[in-house]
Amino acid sequence: MINIIISIILVFPLGIIGIAIGSLVAMIFRTIQYGYYSSKHLLSRPLSEILKRYVVSAITILLGLIIILFIPMQNPVNFFEWILNGFITAGVMIFITLLSSIIFYREELINLKTLINRLLKLRPKNGIKNN
DSSP, X not given: OHHHHHHHHHHHHHTHHHHHHHHHHHHHHHHHHHHHHHHHHTSOOOHHHHHHHHHHHHHHXXXXXXXXXXXXXXXXOSHHHHHHHHHHHHHHHHHHHHHHHHHHOHHHHXXXXXXXXXXXXXXXXXXXXXX
């Protein structure tokens, strides 16, 4: 309903941008709603921890976008240049995301590394499962 109402209100003054804004607002609302539900019923974690993750994600995205705006990239005139711009953008976003993960989620990264190492040790070396 949020998406439909906002989109109808904004489609005439803003066109397709108004529809995109309606969708964005609805998705943000739904994300917060899922965070609230999962903190109460699934994860048994405080809502503040989930909100912290949302804030860290938003800051990471904004920081990445600001950095990308200052990187001189050509307006792509062919597919190769478009792909090149995509690789540059992806590289910056991956770097910023890894950096924020190291700063804010160090323990989770260590747990992930431990889990991956454990899974790799369980994998049979010759590719044949022993039953």
